[in-house]
Amino acid sequence: MSKKNILITGGAGFIGSHVVRLFVNKYPDYQIINFDKLTYAGNLENLRDIDQKPNYTFVKGDILDEAFVEETFVKYAINSVIHLAAESHVDRSITNPLEFIQTNVIGTANLMNVARKCWGDDFSDKRFYHVSTDEVYGSLGATGYFTEETSYDPRSPYSSSKASSDHLVRAYYHTYGFPMVISNCSNNYGANQFPEKLIPLFINNIKQEKPLPVYGKGDNVRDWLWVNDHADAIDVIFHKGENGETYNIGGNNEWQNIKLIKFLCRIMDEKLGREQGASEKLITYVKDRSGHDQRYAIDASKLKNELGWSPSIKFEQGLENTVEWYLENEDWLNNVTSGDYTKYYNQQYNAR
Ligand code: NAD
Ligand code: DAU
Numbered sequence: 111m112s113k114k115n116i117l118i119t120g121g122a123g124f125i126g127s128h129v130v131r132l133f134v135n136k137y138p139d140y141q142i143i144n145f146d147k148l149t150y151a152g153n154l155e156n157l158r159d160i161d162q163k164p165n166y167t168f169v170k171g172d173i174l175d176e177a178f179v180e181e182t183f184v185k186y187a188i189n190s191v192i193h194l195a196a197e198s199h200v201d202r203s204i205t206n207p208l209e210f211i212q213t214n215v216i217g218t219a220n221l222m223n224v225a226r227k228c229w230g231d232d233f234s235d236k237r238f239y240h241v242s243t244d245e246v247y248g249s250l251g252a253t254g255y256f257t258e259e260t261s262y263d264p265r266s267p268y269s270s271s272k273a274s275s276d277h278l279v280r281a282y283y284h285t286y287g288f289p290m291v292i293s294n295c296s297n298n299y300g301a302n303q304f305p306e307k308l309i310p311l312f313i314n315n316i317k318q319e320k321p322l323p324v325y326g327k328g329d330n331v332r333d334w335l336w337v338n339d340h341a342d343a344i345d346v347i348f349h350k351g352e353n354g355e356t357y358n359i360g361g362n363n364e365w366q367n368i369k370l371i372k373f374l375c376r377i378m379d380e381k382l383g384r385e386q387g388a389s390e391k392l393i394t395y396v397k398d399r400s401g402h403d404q405r406y407a408i409d410a411s412k413l414k415n416e417l418g419w420s421p422s423i424k425f426e427q428g429l430e431n432t433v434e435w436y437l438e439n440e441d442w443l444n445n446v447t448s449g450d451y452t453k454y455y456n457q458q459y460n461a462r
Contacts, residue, residue, distance in 0.1 A: 114140040117188045119173055119221065120195030122146040124303045125241070127156035128341040129192060134166045136345070141165055143186045145179075146195065147172045150450055155442060156302045173217035176224060183228045190237045192348060193221060199306050200245075200268045201458060204400055207267035214271035215278070222282050233289040239348050240279045240292045244333070244358065245269035247294070249403035256294070257409045258356045265401045276356075283354045291351040293344065295359035296408045299428065300337030301435040305447055306454070308332075309429075312371060313436045314443055316378045316389045323459055326398030328368030331405040335361035336428040339421045346419045357417070360408025363425045368393075377433050396459070 116133065120126040121144030134142050142165055146152045160166055167186070171178050173195050182188070196214050197203065203210045222238060229236050247256040248263030264273040282288035299309045312322050343359045351357060365373075375389035413419050436443060447455075 114190050115143065115187050116140055116190040116192060117143045117145050117182065117186070118192045118194065119145045120152070120193070122148055122152035122154055122156060122168075123194065123198070124151070124156075124300075124307075125298055125337055125340055126194040127153075127302055128300070128337050129194065129344055130157060130166070131160050132338075132341045132345060134160045134163050138163075138165055141167070141186065143182065143188065144168045145171050145173070145182060149197075150454075151198065151304050153302070153442075153446060155445065173221055174212060176220050179221060179224045180227065183224055188225075188228070189235055190239070190348075191221060191225060192239045192241065192344065193218065194241045196272070197268070199304075200266050201306070201399060202454075203266055203268035203271070205457075207271075210267050210271040211274075214268075215274045218275040219278055222279065222288060226282075226286060226288065233287060236289045237348065237353075238279070238288060238290045239344070239351075240275065240290060241344065242276050242292055242294045243269065243272050244294050244296045244360065244406050244408050245403065246273040246276055247406075250405040250407055252405070255407045255409035256358060258294075258358055258412055265403055269403075280354075289353050291347060291353060292356045293347050293351075293359050293413075294356065294408075295340055295343070296333040296335050296361060296406055298337040298340050299334050300432055301439070302442070303337070305443065306458075308367070308370075309374065309432065310436060310443075312374055313378065313433055314447065316375065316392060317382070317437070319392065321394040322371060322375075322389075322392045323394055323396040324368060324371060325396060325402060328366070328371065328395065329404075330367050330402060331364050331407070332367065332370075333360050333362070333364050333407050334370070334425055335359065335363065335421060336423050336425075336432075339423065342422070343413065343419045346417050347413070350417045357413045358408045358410050359413060359419075360410040361421050361425065362408075362410065363421075364405075364407050365425070374429065374433070377430055381433055381437060
């Protein structure tokens with residue numbers, strides 16, 4: 111295997127930090143450069159256990175800053191990119207779409223332009239891996255699955271910005287032979303997820319006996335995957351995926367929101383030693399998210415059949431482990447929920 115100097119963008123975020131840890135530990139011969147702007151969602155505490163390793167470097171930078179991205183490419187002789195940096199929360203995209211277009215669309219184009227400039231026409235041993243989402247495919251009814259052939263039909267500013275970036279990445283492949291691969295993954299859960307997303311938000315609210323704001327009727331369906339399984343899939347696709355190809359990643363694990371929330375409430379009651387049913391009383395139905403996609407469900411058979419990946423852990427076990435992680439890491443939760451987050455939370459939920 112050739113020597114790799116990999117720029118991982120967004121490596122201080124939720125999924126990125128798991129990908130960085132996996133690569134740093136599993137591939138001591140690779141140099142891993144974590145390039146992250148440290149927005150509200152980026153947190154170097156996520157990587158404390160590996161930040162002294164000799165094959166790890168953190169660079170604080172913005173993917174929109176072309177000159178600095180280029181300087182970083184040159185300084186570290188970057189020959190691979192795993193691109194996770196993004197604005198990732200749908201609700202925030204509804205209130206501030208332009209920020210999503212800037213980071214997710216322009217930021218991605220910027221990175222590819224720098225890569226082309228630094229790599230010239232020699233794409234041998236080069237790879238640009240764009241990490242995307244199943245939300246680009248739109249919203250399913252009661253039946254059917256998203257495959258790699260499903261037409262794009264994004265409905266939120268977030269998913270539209272990710273869809274735009276996917277199109278650009280594919281366009282660079284067709285136009286310039288750019289050595290890209292894309293994966294589109296379903297909803298992740300696990301340690302270090304910012305508590306604006308459903309599972310960590312509700313764990314935190316249950317802990318504090320605050321209302322659990324369920325959008326609409328709570329009948330939307332998501333397909334949940336443990337974040338470490340996503341990181342493993344990224345490892346497999348990075349090494350074995352074909353240039354120009356797209357791979358769907360999913361947990362084969364659909365849950366209606368309200369069923370998941372009630373299940374989470376039962377686990378929390380047990381872990382906190384509360385009477386069964388106590389947490390469910392916190393459920394509060396609130397105004398639905400605008401343009402709320404009804405159902406996501408991924409067909410990940412291409413990834414399984416062609417590259418041999420499938421999820422390692424059952425959701426019931428993964429969710430219990432996740433709850434334990436948040437309860438044991440109270441400081442992490444307190445640190446990320448102070449300051450600006452409190453302002454966002456009040457705006458988001460008082461407006462409903
Ligand atoms: P996150 O919001 O937790 O982390 C995003 C990271 O990107 C943060 O560390 C942030 O500081 C960094 N970042 C943001 N703007 C930047 C910029 N301009 N320059 C450099 N760094 C910047 O996101 P996540 O949930 O870990 O998602 C990571 C990627 O995976 C995203 O591209 C997202 O679309 C995709 N994805 C997420 C999920 C999910 O369930 N969370 C599922 C499928 C795909
Ligand atoms: O499908 C992959 C996507 O999953 C990723 O691309 C996104 O980055 C990630 O944020 C996630 O998007 P969702 O919108 O599905 O995740 P979220 O955790 O925000 O919401 C999950 C479901 O729970 C959704 O149907 C909305 C609902 N919900 C969410 C919140 C935050 C509520 O009912 N109440 C809430 O307070």
